[in-house]
Amino acid sequence: MDFLLQGLLKALELLRTGDAETFSAVYATLVVSTYSLAVTLILGLPLGFCLGYFDFRFKKQVRVVVDTLLSLPTVFIGLLVYAFFTQRGPLGEWSLLFTLPGIAVGLTILALPVVISLSATAVESMDRQLRVTLISLGANRRQLFLSTLWEARLPILAAALTAYGRVMTEVGIAMMVGGNIKWQTRTITTAIALETNKGEFAMGIALGLVLLMIAFGVNVSVASLRKRY
């Protein structure tokens, strides 16, 4: 157990002294998770709204596909994105392989079904009278969309949190698409995997603590937002 305790003490030292390598991984993680979550919300919320709000042909089938994608294996997404971004792949000329934007693309594919499915459920569970009320108070289509999302803000926030949790803690995509390049594409999770393989627990624990702190910070912010609104 000693090595764990020593690892923890060393980890705290790394964090206190602002170890460049540790913080490079933290920075990479924040960049890819923020990019991917932003794109996921921009694409996923309107799609989730449409899926939950409108009745259309094959809606049930689309829903089944989206729900199935919730359990898409991350290594499969990594493989797919790698195949598209590699030099021989259809998107090879974009030169996104082994870059942070490349990882963000993969993480977006991972998080998109989460946001679509959960926001569709949130919108579906809204009172049917909401639509009647908003239109009869004079809302146009855009205001109807935004006000409905606002009314469903708590479950949608939960959807965003769930998606954020998935992208923050993801390893397979970051490893395959990012390549785990030190100072470049090494994220918290790929760094932990590497350092653990090397028997270097301190950095792994330090990065794990950072992950925990980020998760804690996000949850505290969300809880205070819930109280306010």
Place this chain on the structure above:
Amino acid sequence: MGTPLYTIQSLVHAYRGQTVLMIDRLEIPGGAIVGIIGPNGSGKSTFLRLAGFVEKPTAGQISYNGKPAAPFAPEVRHKVSLMPQEPFLMKRSVLGNVSYGLKIRKDFDRLEQRAQAALAWVGLDPHEFIKRPSYALSGGEAQRVALAARLILKPEVLLLDEPTASIDALSAQLIKDAALKVRSEWGTTLIIASHDWQWLYGVCDRVVHLVRGRLMGTGRENVVFGPWEPGANGLWGKVLSDGQRILVQPPPEGLSAAVIDHVAIAPIDQSFPGGDRRVRLSGLITRLALEKASGEILGSVLVANLPFTTALTEKEVHEKELYPGRRVHLLYDVDSIRWF
């Protein structure tokens, strides 16, 4: 005569292939108070949603001020407001709910003061209620906040769907008063669906009767739904819960609705002979209402569990002592029955 505010033509609305509303033609002039009566499931709420431009009809056209209009159309979006039967308040404070319509119109002028005035109009103390979250309101208070959210917009047309159903008597009265005040203050056209038959006849310029999604007439018609069973003398009938029989001519279909336009009324102790083709029923006067448009008194008589309506003169009411609680005979002619 100018262009009617609403012109409804060949309107058909269906849900999942089943027609729930079918109106050939209906005109509603601006500034009128129109009441809609009809049994549950007769299409009243559907009519209000279509006239409130919340839904698009399956077929046909609704013109507003002479121009065809549809949901989200700019010519109706800020002018027509519907208050549904079950008021929905958003997860905001009372102020947030009442001022929502103004905010989306980008009208931010004295929001709180105007919201306070709207709340006072529906009998809610603005200082007590304005900051209150919507979940902390009773049913009657929520209904009044929902009405205030519409009154603040000064709509040209206000459609009310059962505004006084399932709320306390005080809230119901305050809602009725507020609704009538908008008509006198701003000339707002009111279209009201309600089971409060007495109120509707008392305030409406016109009452329309919806039965099975079709316009029946003025609401004075007595509609008796099937099933009908064949009886003696070539007549068909329906047995009521107290054993009395409604007799009719052979119906076109077993489930057709019989419309009895004219029913005569007399006290139970007065001689009131029936006959082969004249049917006598006995019932209890439950209420009298003054019809604003005609000045006539409308009496409601409960026969078993079936309400009948008949027009009375003031003289008749006094001379025959036709007051609520009095048992009476009703008489109608089998051959005068229409089928629907």
